[in-house]
Amino acid sequence: MTLTTRTIAAPVVPTSGALRPLGIDEVQITGGFWHDRQQVNGEATLAHIEHWLEKEGWLANFDRVAAGSTDTEGRRGREFSDSEIYKYLEAVAWEIGRVGDSVRSAELETRFRAVVDRVAAAQDADGYLNTRFGHAGQQPRWSELEWGHELYCLGHLFQAAVARERTAPGADDGLLGIARRAADLIVDAFGADGIQSFCGHPEVEVGLAELGRVTGDRSYLELSALFVERRGHQTLKDIEFGRAYFQDDIPVRDATVLRGHAVRANYLAAGAVDIAVENSDAGLVDALKKQWQRTVDRRTYVTGGQGSHHQDEAFGEDWELPSDRAYSETCAGIASIMFSWRLLLEGNDARYADLIERTLFNVVATSPSAAGTAFFYANTLHQRTPGEAGSPDEISPRALSSVRAPWFEVSCCPPNVARTFASLAAYVATVDGSGLQLHQFAPATINTVLGDGRRVAVEVETDYPRSGRVVVRVVEAPADEMSLSLRVPSWAAGATLLVGGSSREVAPGYATETRVFSAGDVIELNLPMRARFTRPDSRIDAIRGSVAVERGPEVFALESSGMEGLGSNEEEFSRIEIDDRVQPAETGRVGEADAGARLTVSLRVVPESTEGWPYAPELRAAEDASEDADEDAATFTAELLPYHSWGNRGTSTMRIWLPTVGA
Template identity: 55%
Template sequence: MQSVNVPAADAFPVAPSTGVLSPLPLPAVSLSGGFWGERQELNRAAIIPHAVSWVTRLDWLGNLENAAAKEKYEHRGREFADSEIYKLIEAMSWEHARSGETDLSKVLDSFIDKLAKAQDPDGYLHTLFGRPWQQPRYSDFKWGHELYCFGHLIQAAVANYRATGSTKLLDVGRKLGDHVCTMFGPDGLDKVCGHAEIEVALVELYRVTDERHYLDQAKTFIERRGTGTLPLFEFGRAYWQDDMPVRAATVLRGHAVRALYLAAGAVDVAVETNDTELLDALKLQWQNTVARRTYITGGMGSHHMDEAYGEDFVLPPDRSYCETCAGVASIMFSWRLLLATGDPQYADLIERTLYNIVATSPSADGRSFFYANTLHQRTTAGEAPLNEDGVCIRGGSSGREAWFEVSCCPPNVARTLASLSSYVATTNADGMQIHQYAAGRIRAELATGALILDVETNYPATGRIKLTVADAPDTPVSISLRVPAWATGATLDAGEDTRPAHPGTVTVTRAFRPGQQITLDLPMNPRFSWPDDRIDAVRGCVAIERGPEVFALESIDLPSGWELSDAQIDTTAGLGEQDGTVTVRLVRLHRGESSLAWPFISQDEAVAAGSAQAALVPYHSWAERGSSTMRIWIPAHTQDTA
């Protein structure tokens, strides 16, 4: 097998061969402190080491060692335990490209050594299937997750190659990719995996090797989905998106992570095969899903039982699932559509999801995580049910937990934070586009020369983003900045060019000189957000946002003696803000004596019984001060109950 060669600096999580916008590699964007720079450092110092310690302690890594030894062993962890190791390899690879972290690099090398030794001669690699004492290979397409694990291995292999230049893991990934093409190609098994993931991996393997059969196989999997190769079961075939062809669907449905991984892979296939019909179908699915099936936090998935989307406008806050992995997958889907089309609405959703899902999951110390991200916590977090290894059994637990039996979310957060720099900016023939705002330096190699910008901002604490040109080509180039949809009243100051900056994008084109500055000011005053009347679960409620952050009312901030269920918000009093803290005026609702025996009372039995100012917290920081209850959607007080 021939090894291919590209510079290690070509560290792109996604590298389409065509599109309206082109991504920048990780080393091109360095974040320096601030909201996301601090979280990248937390990821390096705490989140990744914490996850590594758990997969080692639980002996999930030992599955690979035992598989290599070819002796009988008892498999540890769930059927997809291998994939958590692969996601950590991806995270450590991106971290190597970002910071050159040496301690993690040693761990990374040891993981890769174990993985390479475990691969079978024909390329197959899974620690739960295929040995005489185990289930046969490909005997459980519903729940076996073989192709799902293969996908994460191949993604890790591509990431490691792009980040380090080493072909050791890439050779493993190519051998596995060849195995998949043989087993599931035109003359092979007419099957798909119950959990999409292999599709995005095969396209990225094609992009790094230029071997067409990987792309063809990804396309085959996309076209095969929805033809009924998976069985009907209690949640329906929509659970694994096998109810209709991908290009026939008009909205995402079923298991949210599965749906979003599949959609991301389908965008990749559409872009590389110039399939405009498929791409248009995916854009429609994104639009309808965002308009009807997405929470204000950017979270997706309103069913706990099947971790799935509900019907249109079924978005209950207290039963919101909003799995962290679905947030990561949503970013994957939106990023691919942004590169393909250049439409800033996709970057808007990425921003919302980053601040209110990805940033919410890990604790401040990086050693515990939300698996699900509820919008309304009715009870304080009790002790989570733990198995004999001390691992949380259920991901929908009411608090952040150190680790889970199904532990997909922490490694997904790790690989997203490690690669976050690549989602900040892009280029095209005209110049550079900035999509996410974080302090640091951005360097783009344009056809006419290097464009280097220093970004100074404390966003989202403040709304000022100041760009200073460090270097630029001699000829005119364009610098475009995204103006979020909520930012009505934004302004741009580029020296002699001062103007309103309307939601969408604002662009400055000139021959820039070092030292020149562009300042974008986004309005950051807090605002009320009202739900669509069709969202029955929160009709009559209101949420509070400030910039990209959704805010929450936490019980710890209520006056003494108040319960969260007592509080209504007086919207006529407006919103306050002092030293960065958002405050609201709350009215306490008193219910009559009859409500003690019967929960349905007449209007005149519910009266206002006092009011108070209360502070809100950014949703991503809730549950950091001890056990509490919380809600994002707060009932709006009406004078009828006064």
């Protein structure tokens, strides 16, 4: 098979599959919710990240290797800090591609090349590249595969080089050459006759797959396949958290659900899809789809967040999803999107796009502050006490849940968010032989060719998620029949599609209009955006008797800051109940444009219960009073805000799941 995907400016470009991804030169997000975030990302976050990479000395680690001064004690950062530089480079590459020719692009280009030069100088003659291993005074190469992260770092290097080559083909900065020399080295070192092991943290699998796709070098794909197949046979040393932590407990094709470290599990699954697709391995694809489904059905928060354990940043058992201390690492959300996106390209099933949307709005968008210079590492669903306010100049030693921090000792999340936002246009739409599919809703221009070579161009107009109206205007269409497909999210029962003056109800999945289109034709999707109560499966014990409030793709939250009077203090906040007989009312926007919708709900604060032992023969507190709610507890209204915007008004308590009156 020939690899012919080098020129599509997208992070994932399989050589086969149901759908072809579009490059960020084919799709531009032109306004709205995601464009705002792309702008903040490009204008604030990227510089913020580079500042911290310098400040913490993680960039200087490369200079030390170049200078041969590795035998001192001076290296800074954790063993995987190189990867943050590579994710930063990947983000900048996408950003340069996104903004196109401009002053800002030129400035980014200068910064990009300067960093690449420092990376290049640290590469050994044989291609080895790592600032923590393999040099004088350091541990030998590949001597600590469980925790060393050498291959993990290279995976991110490869993704950066791929992003660069796809957005600036043939650029003379040298990054692709660096990546290829490193990749050739590990093909030798870990190939069929090499070290029969793999990296404790999956990532090189996706990196190698895409590097193979962009260069046409199959040896990279073959090594990626070896890494996927080797895992699961108890090759790595056992560790405190068990081998499931790095998915070395069960072979990928035998597993039934994601488990262990949630980022690792999803990165691995994403790489396995790449390999399965390239090798036409239907059995492996099927196994991965089943794992995806059970993970979504039983191990995913309502936000799309994954991973309930702090200790090992890991998935819990099925139904083990307490809101308390929900970990829901930002990077796990991004990794889940990587996995889902690959399955979407392979199989064209709206459920993958549904989860991507849910995770984008409620995990990825939640992480950065409005200014784009502080981040949630973990994304809890229930904050019981306001955290300590952090300092914008201080690194956070821990993944505080209540306060966004500018940087972390483990700082994977900020550059991961940055590369995701910079490349986000690539996740909006796809094409196949007969038409165009719109998966995510944002104001956009799309200008591409279908799988059979016919040109098509459309404009998307929408202020989604403010409203559910999505207008697709045809700018250029082939002379003959084609299809336009718009995703109808699973929550959007009752959605309608308006074409040529006639409206029809469309079911969740894809609403497809197939006809001869002309320039100026309009398709209008209307999604019902009425706020809704959501109730959990009874097997999720920790949220029994509670509801969440959702509107469109956004999960809403109750936050104490901004509440006044009843319910606003921590003590009262713990005794709030919602009257779910009263439908949430939309109260319009408050404050800045970006703050999103506000929903007014009917609450009460349960009268203070008796203190003392909290386990009694009779119900206490809330339940005590439930039959006399009107007498004992005043009902009041309060506003919920989109979860992704919580924590922007100072430290606060917060909860997504609200106990219902008398539950």
